[in-house]
């Protein structure tokens with residue numbers, strides 16, 4: 577089949593592209609390359625069609641989407657700290673841009689699998705968190721993702737098949753440096769023989785899921801008969817940031833010690849997915865443990 581991936585030159589989108597190519601699908605990537613990089617696609621770029629395009633430009637997307645069998649919508653601005661400073665820009669790309677994709681999916685009757693985020697939940701009093709739990713995002717980025725979910729419901733009610741995947745902390749090779757997650761930052765520090773800098777006391781926990789497992793969840797969602805759902809995509813295993821830093825130091829074999837710095841604004845304390853619904857509806861579960869996923873950085 578032939579699929580469109582918006583944000584396909586980015587970290588997660590490029591892994592989805594690779595997974596689809598490996599499954600013998602055709603892929604068209606739509607990306608404005610504001611954050612995406614061609615290097616993310618190296619080794620299989622000749623098997624992919626590229627369209628340098630902005631998701632805010634609805635008309636330019638029409639032909640590509642009408643020619644496809646479905647859309648994996650990943651394009652977004654993704655930095656929590658930056659979203660406090662550039663609220664309007666984040667709203668435009670993440671909400672107006674996403675509505676463009678939903679509008680075209682409606683016009684051309686295509687299924688959409690798109691990137692939501694665990695940030696829609698905000699600080700939670702209960703873990704692991706199920707999909708029906710209260711949504712109280714604590715930063716402008718999370719608010720854009722919750723606005724997208726409201727739009728997804730609206731467009732589903734108009735007949736569009738939409739699955740929103742609430743990714744927890746996705747890690748893997750290809751994550752961009754400026755806006756990278758904690759694992760890439762620790763790896764870069766350890767690689768330079770520097771101590772990993774943990775923000776706060778390091779007791780806050782995250783649910784780390786490998787980008788390869790996330791790519792699989794995307795295709796399973798597209799293939800599933802489910803026409804509307806939001807699904808947690810995590811492992812259901814909590815790891816504190818201190819544990820993560822120590823695990824990475826151990827894997828590196830270097831004599832480093834963790835250092836601490838101030839906790840930034842808008843960081844949630846605990847984040848842990850209940851993954852029952854993804855198992856039930858799309859038959860997905862993670863395959864790669866955190867330790868095995870981290871080994872790819874060091875060996």
Ligand SMILES: NC(=O)c1ccc[n+]([C@@H]2O[C@H](COP(=O)([O-])OP(=O)(O)OC[C@H]3O[C@@H](n4cnc5c(N)ncnc54)[C@H](O)[C@@H]3O)[C@@H](O)[C@H]2O)c1
Nearest residue numbers: 583585586587588608610611612630631651652691743746
């Ligand atoms: N990485 C994570 O842990 C995580 C967690 C939850 C949700 N998400 C979501 O997953 C998706 C992918 O995230 P990522 O980590 O791969 O980020 P990324 O920045 O690596 O990829 C996003 C891609 O979108 C492109 N893009 C941005 N604005 C665009 C526009 N206006 N038009 C066309 N392309 C545009 C960028 O150039 C980039 O290639 C995002 O929607 C993000 O919000 C990521």
